[in-house]
Amino acid sequence: MSDTLHIQHGVASHGHSGEPHVHHHKETFISKYIFSMDHKMIAKQFLVTGIIWAIIGGLFSVLFRLQLGFPDQSFPILETFFGRWAEGGKIKPEFYYALTTMHGTVLIFFVLTAGLSGTFANLLIPLQVGARDMASPFMNMLSYWMFFAASIVMLSSLFTQTGPAAGGWTVYPPLSALGLASQGSKSGMDLWIIAMTLFVASQLLGGLNYISTILNMRTKGMSMTRLPLTIWALLFTAILGVLSFPVLLSGLVLLMFDRHLGTSFYLSDIFVAGQALPNEGGSAILYQHLFWFLGHPEVYIIIMPTMGLASEILAINSRKPIFGYMAMIASLMAICVLAFLVWAHHMFVTGMNPFLGSVFVLLTLLIAIPSAIKVFNWITTIWRGNIRFTPGMLFAIGFVSIFISGGLTGIFLGNSTIDIHLHDTMFVIAHFHIVMGVSAFFGMFAGIYHWFPKMFGRYMNNTLGYIHFWVTIVCAYLIFWPMHYQGFAGMPRRYLDKSSWVSFGQFHSLDAMITVVTIIVFAVQLMFVFNYFYSMYKGRRVRTQNPWDATTLEWTTPIHPGHGNWDGEIPEVHRWAYDYGKDGRDFIPQTEPVGENESSH
Amino acid sequence: MNTSIVSEQQHRKLHPHKFALWVAIASILMMFAGLTSAFIVKSNQAGWRTFVLPGIFWVSTVLILASSLTMLMAIKAFKSRGMRQYRGLLGITFLLGAAFVICQVIGFNQLWNSNVQFKGASGAGQFFYAIAGLHAVHVIGGVIALLVIFLKSIAGKTKSYDAVPVEVMGMYWHFVDLLWLYLMIFFIILG
Ligand code: HEM
Ligand SMILES: [Cu+2]
Numbered sequence: 001m002s003d004t005l006h007i008q009h010g011v012a013s014h015g016h017s018g019e020p021h022v023h024h025h026k027e028t029f030i031s032k033y034i035f036s037m038d039h040k041m042i043a044k045q046f047l048v049t050g051i052i053w054a055i056i057g058g059l060f061s062v063l064f065r066l067q068l069g070f071p072d073q074s075f076p077i078l079e080t081f082f083g084r085w086a087e088g089g090k091i092k093p094e095f096y097y098a099l100t101t102m103h104g105t106v107l108i109f110f111v112l113t114a115g116l117s118g119t120f121a122n123l124l125i126p127l128q129v130g131a132r133d134m135a136s137p138f139m140n141m142l143s144y145w146m147f148f149a150a151s152i153v154m155l156s157s158l159f160t161q162t163g164p165a166a167g168g169w170t171v172y173p174p175l176s177a178l179g180l181a182s183q184g185s186k187s188g189m190d191l192w193i194i195a196m197t198l199f200v201a202s203q204l205l206g207g208l209n210y211i212s213t214i215l216n217m218r219t220k221g222m223s224m225t226r227l228p229l230t231i232w233a234l235l236f237t238a239i240l241g242v243l244s245f246p247v248l249l250s251g252l253v254l255l256m257f258d259r260h261l262g263t264s265f266y267l268s269d270i271f272v273a274g275q276a277l278p279n280e281g282g283s284a285i286l287y288q289h290l291f292w293f294l295g296h297p298e299v300y301i302i303i304m305p306t307m308g309l310a311s312e313i314l315a316i317n318s319r320k321p322i323f324g325y326m327a328m329i330a331s332l333m334a335i336c337v338l339a340f341l342v343w344a345h346h347m348f349v350t351g352m353n354p355f356l357g358s359v360f361v362l363l364t365l366l367i368a369i370p371s372a373i374k375v376f377n378w379i380t381t382i383w384r385g386n387i388r389f390t391p392g393m394l395f396a397i398g399f400v401s402i403f404i405s406g407g408l409t410g411i412f413l414g415n416s417t418i419d420i421h422l423h424d425t426m427f428v429i430a431h432f433h434i435v436m437g438v439s440a441f442f443g444m445f446a447g448i449y450h451w452f453p454k455m456f457g458r459y460m461n462n463t464l465g466y467i468h469f470w471v472t473i474v475c476a477y478l479i480f481w482p483m484h485y486q487g488f489a490g491m492p493r494r495y496l497d498k499s500s501w502v503s504f505g506q507f508h509s510l511d512a513m514i515t516v517v518t519i520i521v522f523a524v525q526l527m528f529v530f531n532y533f534y535s536m537y538k539g540r541r542v543r544t545q546n547p548w549d550a551t552t553l554e555w556t557t558p559i560h561p562g563h564g565n566w567d568g569e570i571p572e573v574h575r576w577a578y579d580y581g582k583d584g585r586d587f588i589p590q591t592e593p594v595g596e597n598e599s600s601h
Numbered sequence: 602m603n604t605s606i607v608s609e610q611q612h613r614k615l616h617p618h619k620f621a622l623w624v625a626i627a628s629i630l631m632m633f634a635g636l637t638s639a640f641i642v643k644s645n646q647a648g649w650r651t652f653v654l655p656g657i658f659w660v661s662t663v664l665i666l667a668s669s670l671t672m673l674m675a676i677k678a679f680k681s682r683g684m685r686q687y688r689g690l691l692g693i694t695f696l697l698g699a700a701f702v703i704c705q706v707i708g709f710n711q712l713w714n715s716n717v718q719f720k721g722a723s724g725a726g727q728f729f730y731a732i733a734g735l736h737a738v739h740v741i742g743g744v745i746a747l748l749v750i751f752l753k754s755i756a757g758k759t760k761s762y763d764a765v766p767v768e769v770m771g772m773y774w775h776f777v778d779l780l781w782l783y784l785m786i787f788f789i790i791l792g
Contacts, residue, residue, distance in 0.1 A: 135617040204628055208621045216617040242624055246632035250735075254639070257719070257731055264723035265643075265731075281648035281723035286639055293635065 035145075037137035038563040042144050043122035044455060047448070049151060050115020051529060057106035062522050064099040067091045069515025071497055085163070094183045096496045097166035101184065102158070104169030105192070109199055110154070112302040112440050114147050117241075120305055120447055121210045121234045123455065127554035128228050130219025130573065132564045135212040139205050146202030150195045157191035165192035168494060170295065173266035173287050177258040180272045190259070193252050200245045207245075210238040219553070221573035225329075226590065228552050228577040229322060232329050233308025236336040237301050244297040244340070251290030258282070285350050292343035299436050300339045303403075304332065306443020307374060310396040312577075313450050314378055316550045317393035318385025319586060321578035324377040331370035338367045348416040349423045357416045364414040371407050375400060386581070390548075391465030392450035398473045399442035405477075406435025409484065424494075427487020430480045438476045445469075448532070453547050457559045458539030464531040468524055475521035479514050486510070551589050552577050616765050619772065626776050629739065633732065633780065637787055640728045644791060650724030654788060655711040661704035662785055665740075668697035669778040676771050680764055684754070691751045694774070698744040705737045725792045736784060740777050746770060 036042060066075060067090075074089035085095040122140065126133050134140045157164040166184020167176040171192065179186045214235045218227075254265040258279075266287045267279035315322040322328065344352065344360040378400045387393065409431040413419050422428060445468070452460050491504050498504045546555035553573070557565050571591040579588040583599055615623075643649065675690035709730065717726030750770055 135621060139621075204625070208624050208628075211624050212617045212621040216615070216620055242628045243631050246628050247635035250632045250635040250639070253735065254636075254731060257727070261719040262721070263719045263727045263731075264721065265639075265727065268648075268723070278721050279723075280721060281643075281646065281650075283643060283646060286642060289642070290635055290639060 035141060037133070037141045039122045039126050039133050039137065039140060040455070040561065040563075040565075042140055043119050045144050046115055046118030046122060046147070047455075049148065050111050050119065051532070053106050053110040053115065053151065055526070055529065057103050057111060058522050058525060060099045060103040060106070062518055063091065064096055064103070065515040065518045067096055067496065069512045069518075071499060091496075093496050094163060094166060097168075097182075097494075098163045098184055098188070100494060101166045101168055101171075102164050105154070105165070107437065108169060108298065108302065109196070110147075110151065112436075112444070113241075113298070114199070114202065116302065116440065116444050117210075117234070117237055117305050118144070118147065118206060119444075120230070120309060120451075121206065121238065123451060124230050124554065125210055125213050125234060126217070127454070127557065127561075127565060128231055128552050128577075129214060129217060130222055130553050130570050131213060131217040132566075132570070134209045135217055136209055140209050143202045143205035143209065146198050146205060150198035150202060153191050153198060154195035157188045157195065160187050160191065162186040162188055164188040170288075170291055171255075172291075173255060173258065173284050174270055177255060177266055178270070178272060178277075179259065190256075193256055196252060197249065200249050203241050203245050207238040207242040210234060211242065214238075219570045219573055225326075226573055226576045228308075229311040229325070229328050229332075230305075230308035232332055233304045233311070236332045237304045240297045240301050240304070240336055240339060244294040244301075247290055248294035251287055251294075254290075255287065285347070288347050288350060289343070292346045293340075295346065296343040297339045299432070300335055302436055302440045303443075304335065306399060306440050306447070307332070309443050309447040309450075310378065310399045311381075312552075313392050313396040313446050314381050314400075315578055315580060316450075316548050317388045317390055317396070318382045319388075319580045320381055320385045321580050321582070322377065323380035323383075324373070325576065325578060327373055328377055331373040334370040335367060338363060338370070342367060345414055345416075345419070348419045354416075361414060361416050365411065368407065368411055368414075371403075375404055375407070390449065391460070391462060391469055392446045392448075394466070394469045395442045395446035395449060398469065399439050399446060402434055402439040402442055402473075402476065406431060406433075406439060410435060421490070422487055424492055425487035426483040426491045426493055429493050430483035430487060433483075434476070434480050438480065442473075445472075445528070450548070451554075452532075452535065452539075453542045454554055454557075456536050456539070457542050458535055459542065459547075460535040460539060461531050464527060468528045468531070471524045472521060475517045475524070478517045479521070482510050482514065546589075549587050551579055551587050553590060556589065556591055618765060618769050622769055622772055626773075629776075630780075632735070633784070636728070636732050636735070637784075640725070640732070640787075640791065643723065643728070644725065648722055650722055650726065651792060652712065652717045652724065652726040652729065653715070654729075654792060655708050655715070657704055657708045657711060658785065661701045661708065662781065664697050664701045664704060665778050665781055668694045668701065669775050671697065672771050672774045676764070676767055679767050682762065688751070688754050691747065691754065695744060695747040695751055698740060698747060698774075702737055702740055702744065705733065705740075709734070725788070729788060729792065732784060733788075736777070736781060739780070743770075743774055743777050746773070 032038075033041065036045070063078070066073075066078075075086075076089040078086035078091065079089045082095065085092055085098075091099070122134070125131070154164075162183045164184065165171060165176070165188045166182060167189070171189070175181050176185055176189055179189070214227075214231055218224075254263075257263040258265050258267055262278070264279040264282035266284050267277065267282040268284075270277045270279060311322055311328060342360060342364045344356070345364045348357055348360075382397070409427070413422055413428065413431055449460055449465055452458070486504075486507055489503065489507070491498060491501075491507065498507075542559050545557075545559060548555070553571060556571050558567060573590045574593045575588065575590055577590055579590075580586070582588060671690050671694045675687050675694060678684075678686040678690055712726065712729070717724075717729075719727060719730070747770065750766065
């Protein structure tokens with residue numbers, strides 16, 4: 001292993017000698033596929049782990065949707081699989097809460113954070129900035145293995161006697177702090193905290209590497225303003241993560257103290273089963289502040305990478321330069337800064353001082369401006385473009401559509417007066433699933449379809465890709481659009497059974513429809529997974545170095561790049577990443593020197 | 602074989618490892634900022650209990666300040682190729698760091714015996730254990746790193762005069778030192 005590292009170093013430091021050092025060392029199975037320090041392999045590891053988690057997390061939602069859609073029905077098959085968690089074929093309340101909690105945790109953190117950033121930051125940063133590998137390949141490997149350890153711990157919590165954590169993905173105390181209070185606050189909760197601690201460590205190691213690689217390891221000529229927007233997006237994502245995850249950690253440390261050492265950081269005047277607890281003077285709101293100080297940046301950690309991916313894919317497949325490159329960077333930066341200043345919009349109804357609330361309303365609504373700038377620029381980029389509707393492009397366009405739909409509902413929620421009515425209703429579920437869940441998945445799918453040729457030297461199947469896209473976008477709207485109406489009517493989120501409210505009776509058939517659509521869309525995602533693995537081995541081979549006629553550096557590497565990426569020297573960069581349709585030429589690679597009478601952009 | 606990961610044109614810039622450490626420091630600072638602001642928020646609420654800092658924490662403060670000084674001198678010695686001096690100073694830094702951790706533990710014990718404990722009502726003491734404890738964990742990490750580079754320098758295999766690893770170590774060490782000063786002042790004023 002250290003051998004790999006040294007050769008890697010040799011390569012980097014002799015970058016200009018022109019000799020291909022890359023293939024000198026023999027790689028064993030273990031050093032190539034398991035404890036790999038090659039950023040491209042680590043990216044694939046993150047992606048495959050993310051896919052496995054996505055299947056698990058998605059399956060959880062199918063299960064609890066069964067309960068929500070068909071509350072009176074029993075499904076004996078559930079008892080076959082889950083035993084006492086689904087006695088008589090009906091999902092037990094504890095099971096239901098465990099399912100929703102794990103669904104949220106897994107998809108937000110393990111899939112859309114680690115699976116998404118882990119994949120594309122690792123794959124694209126060195127390739128697009130022109131580096132042999134990350135600043136520290138070893139730390140990069142460690143980042144994956146920390147994530148893997150977190151995965152194992154989280155997975156094992158599913159199999160404990162009392163089940164996994166079950167207080168919602170936000171694990172608010174006092175519920176999460178008191179093992180006495182519920183099944184899901186017992187050992188499953190400890191495992192949740194341990195897993196998340198490992199997860200944060202993994203994110204920090206990764207983030208450190210991403211930032212220092214982008215800022216320090218760019219090839220000759222690659223100034224910051226020549227970087228593709230993917231890299232800018234990944235940079236701001238990493239900055240957000242590095243500065244906000246530690247705050248979550250501090251909140252979790254105090255939670256552990258409260259759980260096991262009897263402290264009262266979050267606990268005060270609590271009765272459990274008629275017994276008064278000795279805790280005094282704690283404040284559950286304190287946890288919410290610490291949590292949402294991460295929690296809000298976290299949602300942008302999820303969406304920003306996909307903004308970068310979409311920008312890139314939209315420009316390439318419209319054969320037009322990205323519109324407003326500088327504005328795109330500025331708006332990413334504005335989002336990054338504002339993301340730290342709006343966390344309390346998740347806490348409007350915690351008894352916050354209304355004056356303070358109005359400050360957060362203002363800051364929250366300000367985020368709509370950079371978001372709108374981005375949307376405007378994406379649309380202008382494809383406007384009158386020479387559009388190639390590849391599956392990647394369709395998903396990128398879908399991403400924009402869905403991001404708009406979900407962003408608009410954010411403006412409702414951002415007004416504290418409206419939020420009093422909508423907080424903790426299905427409206428919030430609709431808002432964040434559309435703006436974050438579905439659109440981040442669309443961005444991720446776009447990225448996978450688009451960079452699959454670089455990852456595996458093969459294409460994914462297009463027909464399956466088109467089916468995947470159309471079914472998914474229709475189903476996503478069918479599932480989440482009606483939830484807005486449920487929310488307006490006051491239907492609470494996270495409730496197992498709403499049959500005691502007569503007024504929600506009107507939603508029975510709607511809920512059943514949503515559940516059926518969920519099952520369909522889940523099946524289609526499995527088809528995507530099939531496409532992915534099938535194409536890995538049997539897909540159409542990539543025959544040219546640059547299959548999409550793109551300008552960026554990753555397409556100047558061999559079709560199957562080795563560890564070190566370029567056989568010879570790292571190419572020098574002479575222009576920005578978006579010279580499409582310029583001076584009558586379809587595209588001009590970044591490596592081509594600027595011609596004498598070339599027009600400037 | 603050149604063991605530096607930087608190419609010619611990058612030599613003028615900050616070394617990536619140092620840069621990464623700066624980012625890591627920012628990250629660790631955020632954690633302590635989170636904790637100390639939690640403290641401030643809580644200290645304004647009813648039922649808050651304060652505590653008196655045991656005197657031994659002054660001793661540990663002096664120890665860690667002194668260790669920063671020896672670390673500085675060690676790096677200077679390293680750069681002027683005074684390897685024997687360097688090893689000696691590094692060893693002293695390590696010992697001072699270890700002594701700091703021991704003093705912290707003694708201090709925690711004294712505090713515990715003066716009835717500032719985990720059970721029951723919330724207060725400054727509970728925060729102190731959590732915050733100073735987390736700081737101690739960071740110092741222990743540094744002490745282990747010091748031990749590793751100390752042993753490496755004794756083992757004598759390294760003919761390397763590359764100052765970067767030592768400088769990175771020094772940066773981290775000064776950071777935990779300054780962090781402790783901040784926490785000490787924080788708890789004196791607000792504790
Ligand atoms: C125009 C921009 C946006 C505004 C004004 C906005 C506003 C809000 C507000 C006020 C809430 C709290 C609702 C409540 O709990 O009562 C909320 C929830 C949420 N938002 Fe947004 N949002 C915006 C965009 C986004 C984006 C881009 C994402 C993710 C990529 C996102 C993800 C979330 C999530 C995950 C939650 C719910 C967390 C939970 O309670 O479980 N939002 N949003
Ligand atoms: Cu938010």
